[in-house]
Amino acid sequence: MPERPHAMFAMTAENVPHVFPPETLARLRESVEIDPTRVAQDFTDPGVRKALARTEVLITGWGCPRLDAAALDAAPELRAVLHAAGSVKGFTTPEVWRRGIAVSSAAAANALPVAEYTLAMILLAGKSVFAFRDQLRDRRAFPYGDIVPDIGNFGRRVGIVGASRVGRRLIELLRPYDLRVSLADPYVDEAEAARLGVPLLSLDDLLRTSDVVTVHAPQTPETRHLLGPRELALMPTGSTLINTARGALVDHDALVGELRTGRLNAVLDVTDPEPLPADSPLFDLPNAFITPHLAGSQGNELARLGRTVAEEAERLLSGDGLLYAVDHTVLERVA
Template sequence: MPQRPVAMFAMTAENVTRIFPPDELARLRELVDIDLSLVAHDFTDPRVRARLTATEILITGWGCPALDSDALDAAPKLRAVLHAAGSVKGFATPEVWERGIVVSSAAAANALPVAEYTLAMILLAGKNAFAYRDRLRTERSFPCDDILPGIGNFGRRVGIVGASRIGRRLIELLRPFDLRVSLADPYVDEAGAAALGVPLLPLDALLGGSDIVTVHAPQTPETRHLIGRRELALMPAGSVLVNTSRGALVDHDALVEELRTGRISAILDVTDPEPLPADSPLYDLPNAFITPHLAGSQGNEVARLGLTVLDEIERLLSGREPAHRIDLEGLARAA
């Protein structure tokens, strides 16, 4: 029987059993030599340091410390970093790639619940469900046999800002519905949009021609306040802005001003800052629906991230390329 490669966890300790439930943990132990009692949250810890000298596979997650030159020098045998979460930007330094270490992420698995959340919000927004819930709560009764004007999802125009993993998964989920979906993304050409099955529009045209705009672009210096005062003003009266990407992509001061007019509505799972200060007007505006960054993997969904890592380990051990490898060049444009 071939010797199993040495692996180590580097994440917040309580997340290990969430990401790897018992069956997945047993499968992991069959694949690699891993000490379940040792979870790195500080690469300078003597016990962690000793294990690093033999570690070939680092299984990372939320709370992973920075993989800087000091940590990498302590791990001369390290050949793969498999991230059981989304972005690796918070801990993976360029030196990881410079040393030829394979980096893989479960971002594609994490994209699914975000896309599902967004799909649900789009359909509910099309029915104006949140406003009518509030009306029913206030009035305690209103005619239920009327056909309500101005709502519905037949032919509703949905504009997707960013063909990220989540944006692309959302396009797939929207296909069965009678919606008119379009895309804005400076890194996608006409052929790429055609392959996705959606028309490609400049951002201004998408904003001006959509009933629901949903943001799925990465957070970079260039995308800060991508949706600002000018962009919000382009959105039609009665339209809805959905943001499940990063709060800084939307200028919150400008958004509050626009929401106070009652002209548009917003559904925000991410904010800037996060969490919002207790006195933020977004909590009380009737046309703002805020959730606490729960669109991504939560509860039983995090086990999907562990399954992705297990599949990547099996691919590595069989000499195959990881299915979700991340290159340094593409990292800058990733969410």
């Protein structure tokens, strides 16, 4: 068996036992030599720099310091970065790619709970659960057993904006349901949409024809306020907007205007800004359901991220290629 490479954690120290509970940490340590008590939170720290000198693998996560030229100079043996979270944009620099360091991400594992959250919200929105919950709370009575018109999930039209990891996983999760799913993504062609099993529409057509619009595009300069006043006005009266991507993809002023008329509903797990100011009208509008960025990995779901990294470390040790290697050439247009 090949010698295990030296590794070090680089993330918020408090997160290590959540992402790598005992069983997952034990599995990771079968592939790399790593001290769970040494966690790099500042690459300029003398003790960290000493450890970096022989580090071959960095196990990163939320809170990882920036991997700039100075940090990389202190780690001449570094050959791989295994990220136990989603996007690597926040801490990687061009120097990482220039030096040929392999980078892997657990973004695919983090996409699953986001897709699960979105699936739940789509089904709840189809039943108008939030509105009827409020009615029952206010009136303490409801015509139980009566048929409620204009709700239900049979044939409900769901429009997915963005064939990201989350968008694609959501398409998979939606397959067993009697829903009509469509996709809008400028980087997807008809052949790829056919492979995904969904019709490809322009963004305008998707907005016009969807009962639920769910946003899964990355945040880039081009996607800021992707859904602005014109786009929101295209959505049918009574439809629901779900955003679990990034708050800046939606023009919140325009959304608040639509919500105040009662024409649209919104489920927002991300906002702009985040967190919202205490006086934001979104907190009080009855047709807005706001959650505090919970869709991504939380609680016991964090261990799935650690497991993904442990599996990647096993591939690294065996000489197999990384399954979730990051392609830096497309980073500008992915999450």
